[in-house]
Amino acid sequence: MLNISKQKVHDRVHEEFDLYSLNTLHTPRSAVVLKRWLIGIGVVLLLIMFLPWQQNINGKGDITALTPKDRPQNIQNIIAGRIEKWLVKEGDFVEKGDTILVISEIKDDYFDKNLSKRLQEQLAAKKSAIESYHIKVKALESQIVALQQNQQFSLQKAKNKVKQNQAKVVSDSTDMLAEQVQVNIAQVRYDRGEDQYKNGGIVSLSELESRKLKLQETKAKYVSVQNKLLVSRQELINARIELNSVNAEYAEKISKAESDKSTALSSVATGEYELSQLQNKISNVDYRLGQYVVRAPQDGFVVKALKAGIGETIKEGESICTLQPSNPDTAVELYVKAMDVPLIQEGREVRLQFEGWPALVFSGWPSTSVGTFGGTVKVIDRVDSKGGEYRMLVIPKKGDDPWPKQLRMGSGVVGWVMLDNVPIWYEVWRQLNAFPANLKSEPEEKQPDKQAKKEDKK
Template sequence: MLNISHNNVSKYLDLKQFKSGRATLHTNHHKLFKRVLLISSVLVIIILFLPWTQNVTSKGLVTTLKPDQRPQTLQSPIPGRIDAWFVQEGDFVKQGDTILKISEIKSDYFDAQLTKRTGDQIKAKSASVEAYQSKVKALKNQYASLQQERKLKLEQAKNKYLQSQLKVESDSIDLEAAKTKAAIAKTQFERTVSLQEQGLKAVKDVEEYRNKLQEAEAKLISQENKWLSAKNEVINAELNISTIKATYGDKLSKAQSDLYTAQSSALDTEAQVSKLENSLANYEKRNSLQYITAPQDGYINKAIKSGIGETFKEGEPLVGIMPSNYELAVEMWVRPIDLPLLHKGEHVQVEFEGWPAIVFSGWPNVSYGTYGAEIVAIENFASNNGMYRVLITRDPDYGPWPKALRVGSGAKTIALLEDVPIWFELWRQINSFPPNFYTPKEQHTSKEKNTKKQ
């Protein structure tokens, strides 16, 4: 019956009397096969010419659009020891809420009265500054008084010098007059002696004129002595002026030196006050850092440092927090060969893990369970995995993303490119050619407008 052997059963038995024989032993099965083959070929040819949307598929992770909305860890800028926890994992905290309290572990800050003592030092140094300023003021007054006194002394000495010069002139005139009188007395004496020798004058007259001559010579010597004394007084007056200048120059120099020393001490003390004020501000700021607070509203994810009394260094993460207000996005990684095909503003279909979907990558309109997105940022440098990071967010023209979606979950993305026939896409896939270079319509239109303007 199976026609395995050369003995044909159909010679001895009519198979058409059976129902199965009648269904199989007919002559039109070849025609039916050809008809099915022809219809299938026509359908395949029609399908090959159907439009197909080229795409770039990749995997990614759900993240947030803005950096300040992403999960973060809180660190302490100072080393310390954990003293108390005020929250637990999963708690919701508002901005400014205290999460934990720490204490100092450096010996320089153990003093509980450190800020108070520093404030007392500032008060003492400020009083010292005021004292130095008073001293500077007194030294300025002293310096001004010395200048005024020197001025008066110099005027007095100069006046005396002028008086001495005038006295020299007066004595010189008197000296000339005495010389003249002496010369006249001598002439009269000689004339009287000559007349006495001639017998015209008596001896008494000679003696009288001799006496007058001696008196005139004595007055001449006395006047010459006064003139020399007046000259000495001029020299003394000049010396006095020089002495006053030198004396008061030393006094003024010393007063000025004391003034500069006081000013320098005042400035140095002011610098110490400023340094102490800086230290006080640092101490107060450091005290405020002993309470770790929430930088924004969010949820406590994980306590990285736990327990009481555990120490840590500055900059070490203490606790993780997830902001409560965020805008979801997806970061996808594309190959360098596909990067030139992507542009900002292009549409992307996203499939999230945990949400069932039926995806036809080439026919996005018939896909089910995918969500619309658009490209907002493209990385300009390859990541460590050798691929480029592209950030996408929800397309406002499409429906909202799932509310239960969380940061960190997986996603698959399909970036839609150019529409081509299916046969062309099959040929491209077989030859491993990249998709057609695609330029968005908006960019293409802007380039045409610029060309028309030119």
């Protein structure tokens, strides 16, 4: 029992005695096999724990296009109208400029089939009116120049008349002074003659009467010259008044002409404004006539008609159908949690599994996965998207298997952003303790050089 002796008796007991109870006491064969298998599995698992495991961040998303111009777009009409004819059906391939839909007019402002012609007639009439106003402006300008010249002539004439009257006043004043002297002389001679006649009769009576008559004549002539001087002075005053009235008269005429000119210029400006409106309306009508046909903006496939039937009315900017551009630059938009964004940088490798494409995935051993395709992180959004997750765009990886051509926009994708290699035991320990993945120091993202951008714009 204690296995102290080196002599074994259990073999001899089995050979000499055939005891059933002893035969049932040996260890079952299946237990031994199970034991060996468990030990082997344990050793294998232990060894596996030291194998390398590539950490990764998983995310889900859809297939999209890298550039907005390659993504599905809704074709919209610019003007309101009524559907007259469909020239495509769903699934058709159209080239840029191909007609998709023909619509007719529904606004009464454009029902007239000769609208462009009538607008052209209005345009010609308006141009003629503007030309007439220009002619009127030129005529008024000539009239203003003529009035200004006449004003100068009239002013010169009035000034000359004033000078003439001034000279006449001076002349009449001289005459009056001369007559005043003659009156004084005649008065002195008469007074002397009267004294002589009274004191001795030296002067006869006829001589005295002659001197008296001469005195009366000189006085009468003096009064006449005095009256003439008054008339000359009055004429001088009238000439000066006329000189002042010339400025007022011509200022009024020139002001009226300038007012008429301003009115004509205002009419020209109004006409040019209306002319511009007519030209704009003609351009709009011509452009509108070209919008009765809705054309494809680029090559692609008509995916879905959003309007159906003939005679249906559509509004401005209403979506008519969906167009999927041909040969898009395919990309994948993956959504990852906010806590995983700091671990991802542009250029990181991504393994992708497309829905509907058979695959066997070992996320930590990408080289052993089957049916997955390689990608590279191209864009990481700066703001969160739906549900607080962040979107990133993944493009095909150079040198890897090309993505299947059968992929369609909007198909589901599961992706794994590949990080660094660690032992499996460390990854298990990290997952059990909810620790983040390893993050090595990455080079800082290069900020765009503002100066270089400015130079490029120049």
